[in-house]
Amino acid sequence: MIAAESAAGTTVGPVGAALVVLLVLVGSFFLVVGTVGLFRLPNVYNRLHATTKATTLGVSGIALAAWVYFGPAGQGLKALVTILFLFLTAPTGSHMISRAAQRMGVEFEEGVTWPSRTGAETERAGENE
């Protein structure tokens, strides 16, 4: 069904097809790595570490494949805009989630402390007011 539509659509040469296959393989690998990390890691902060990097890289690989597929100008530029937007917003969103988790009182993993001890205490003091 999908193949029939594609025959009349955008043309991509053999080199472009090989590049698309390679980039989609890399992107799918990172998506799976992010999913496995979301399941296997023990804590909210560790899961954020897995998902916010690996999943963003995976989507970026697939978006690069779309850029190759749809041509460097015109439609393909939207894929590049998607990469730029993801790279801007993924750290912001994950920072806000981890901040919310820490304010909610979700514990760190055992033996892990806030980077500076005094910073941890001022944080607790500000929280108790």
Place this chain on the structure above:
Amino acid sequence: MSSPLVDLLPLFLSGALALAAAATLAVGYRVITGPTTPDRVVALDVIGTNVVAIALLYAMASAQGFFLDVSIVLAIIGFISTVTVARYVTEGDIIE
């Protein structure tokens, strides 16, 4: 246009689409049984990112470029929803 790799490209893209969809479904487990609320927010964020990937893959598999617009809008909505839920969890209110 008669290269075997070009002919097999839609099939390969459909396989990648199925893989991404399976990963997205698996993340739903973490949404349901996440121990804390931030776990669920993280899992929903991952679902949003995966749906962006699915839109991009479908744009390539069906050779229709306007699905790239869908992926951009989904990325924007995912970011806004993540920030909104994180702020609601922290402050107890979205707009003061």
